[in-house]
Every structure is written in structure tokens, then in C-alpha cells.
Amino acid sequence: MKKLNSEIKIVENVIEGRNAVIEALKGNTTIENIMISKGEKKGSINLILALAREKGITIKEIDKRKLDQISQTGTHQGVIARITPYKYCNVSDIMEYANYKNENPFIIILDEIEDPHNFGAIIRTAEVCGVHGIIIPSRRNVGVTPTVYKASAGAVEYMKIAKVSNINNTINYLKDKGLWIYGADMNGENYCFDENLSGSVAIVIGSEGKGISKLTKERCDVLIKIPMRGQVNSLNASVAGGILMYEVYKQKIKRELK
Template sequence: MTEKIFGIHAVQAVLSRSPERVKNLYVQNGRADKRLQEVLSLASSSSIAVVQRPRDELDKMVEGRHQGVIAQVEPAPEFREKDLPDLVAAAGSAALILVLDGITDPHNLGACLRSADAAGVTAVVAPRDNSVGLGATVFKVACGAADVVPFIQVTNLARSLQQMQQAGIWIVGMAGEADTSLYDRDLSGPTALVLGAEGAGMRRLTRENCDYLAKLPMAGTVSSLNVSVAAGICLFEVVRQRQK
């Protein structure tokens, strides 16, 4: 079984990191700009055949803005729930987990994965039910991060949080009604940041399994941030504290 990845950054990332996964590469007739030439050069260096197609045919192959390039690839190696303890153990005191509870928009997941990659996150964890998984839109928005950041969907998120606690990870739930700012918390040790869907927030059982709640201080009239924006801010507060 294969899947389609589209968009310049997403296709370039898979050609750079895992060219053996690429089975077919489709590009738009007549495109010869520098960005596409970089993609074609990577394909040539890995002896990957390129198939020229009219734009309207590419439009029919995927839903979304393909930017003139589509790769048909073998799925990336899938991380499973049983892999999480080993990932946490390997990271040791630098473990940083991003937990997304009930995120259903693939654009948000893709943006979260991109921030997670930039922040050096150990793994991104999400429930298997009522949560978006990896797909073409996620890969495009993530700009290659979906290929390298372990994304693990778990059957029981509350149980997974408890297992993280037993492994020495502090669980920090982000909630607008919390009394303490995230900036006033010590995030230098092994940490899992939990963010819920915009509006609904974390589910009750998820909240109950957090060690403590924290908030981002909001100075304006907007009461909440998009989850991917909030995730980026929270992750890089951890990075800032650890560098300090």
C-alpha cells in the first residue's frame, strides 16, 4: 500500500531523508523554477523516474495545493504505543513529550509536528479515537517533520499519561483557567505538555491525570490561541529554560 505526499517542502523532505520510499514522482508539465529543480535533482541522484503530468491531472490526484509535485510513497515506519517507553528511556532527563488531546484538524497536527521537530521533542502522543492521524495534508503542512518526529496514537491516553509519570515525567496540562503561568513553572526536567482542542480543551480524564495545570498569560481580548500556536509557544518555553 502506498500514499501520496504533495507540496515542495514535503516531497523534498522525503527525497532527502528516505528516497527509497518514493515509488513514483509526478511533476507538472512546464514547471522549471528553481524550487522544483531542487526536487528533480534529488530525484535524479536517487535514480527516481519523473513522470510529467498536466496540472489538471495532478489536481485530481490529491485534495489540496500540490505546488506542481506529488510523490507516491511507501508509508513511513509507524511508531506504536509499545515504542513510547523506549523513546522516553533513550531521552532520559531531556525527555519532552507533546500530548495532543482531541485534535481533529490535520492542519493543526501538521503545524504541531513542525514545531515539535524544531523544539527537539521526543514524541508526539495523541489518542487513537476522535483524533486526526497522519495523512497527506499533515505531511504537507509539517514540511518534512512528520517523517522524523515519532507520532504515536494510543488506545487509552489516561493510562499512557500514568505510564509517563511512572517513568519520571512531569505532566503539565495547559488550561486557560489555571492559576499559574507556564513561565513560572520549572520545565527543566522530563516533561510532557498536554494541550486540548481549541474551545473544548482537555477531556476530564486527561486533566485529572496531569500533575499540575498551567496557562499562557493573555493580555489582549482573545481568550485562547490556536492549538498549534500555543504548542509552539509552550515547547519553546521548555527549550528556553533548558538552555538557560
């Protein structure tokens, strides 16, 4: 067990890829050092070096084969940053952030998303759509790993992510705070475009294979679906999440313009 915990710590303590490292340098992440492949001095690597020097961060030039061994994604692009462990926030922090921005809370709840690429893509879209925070379960859900960080194109830097022990209790908490809970389900009662999503909302997105769990579905106020045409009757979790997030964003903009 001790060995497993140690491995998880290492995985969550590095950022890989040029864009992801640049966003980390621009943000508030505590970077211990940056490793670059020997001889890499072209393109965006120069920006990384300049930002690192400006912040007084140690730069280490190492052999590319060593970077390959450290890499968790296999696509480090010649740069890996060692950071302090990712700091998850509390659900109350997400609510306070929405209040600080004087906006209706807009939250994404992930129910056992295990694919890091899907999680990263969801974070990236959430940041673009003005989501105040993402809630994930502490078990059976991928955390913020190098692959997630890279897939998000650095959007992790700007997104509050809370890890909770019980999703259903959290949903009850959000309901008490006035949020309407919508579950994404292919057999939902209503199409997402027909629902009023402009208020205080949380969208629940289920796992890639099983969707939203039975108990969590029962906690949702409404199950909504996306209109689809064709032979394939389901969407990738990050694609479905993206469509729903943009629908919420669109409705919020329309409401603000009235």
C-alpha cells in the same frame, strides 16, 4: 466500511508541495514515485528531480489537471509523491530515543486535535524545539495526512509520532517512567513561566474547541496557563502549543548552560 478504509489509505499515502517532497527525499521515507506537472522545470523542482534521480525514484510527468484531481490539499505546487503508508512508532520508541540522546524526555500529547493545519504546525514547532515525540489518540484525532505533512513543512520526516488507543493509560505509563505531566488549560493553576519545566515532561494540548477532556485533565499533575491580555481569551491550539514548547526549550537550555 471497506470504501472508507480505502479512502483513508489513499489520503495518507501521498505527500504534496515542493518543500515537503524535498524533505521526504532527504529523509528515510520510501517513495514509490513522484508526479510533476508537465513543463514544471523551474526553481526547486530541479532539486526534486536531481534528488529523485540520485535515489533511482521514478518520475512521472502528468497533466496539471490530473495532479489537481489527486491532490488532497489543493496546493500541490506542481509536485506529488506517492509513498508507503506513514509508519507510526510506539511510545517506548520515543522514550528510547530520548535515552539514546541522553536527554530528559520531552513529549507532546495531543487530545483530539482535528485540524490538520494545527497538527502540522505543532509537528513543525516540536521538531524545532527538540521534542522527542508526539502522542495522538487513534480515534478523534487527525493522522498524518498530506495536509498535515505540508503544514509541517516536512518536519514529519524527523518527528516520532505514536498513535495510542487510550491517552489516559499512556499518561499513567509516562508517570511510571518519571515524567511530569502538564496540561495546557486557560484556567490552569499556574502560569507556564512559573513552572520548572526543565526535567522529564509531557505537555498535553487539547482540541481546538473543547480543550483537554475532563478525565485527561484529572490525570495531569499540573494545569498550566499562558498569560494573556486583550479581549480574546483563548489561543489557537498550535499557537498555545508553540508558546509552551518554547518555554520548555528555553528552560532546558538554561539548565544545560549552568
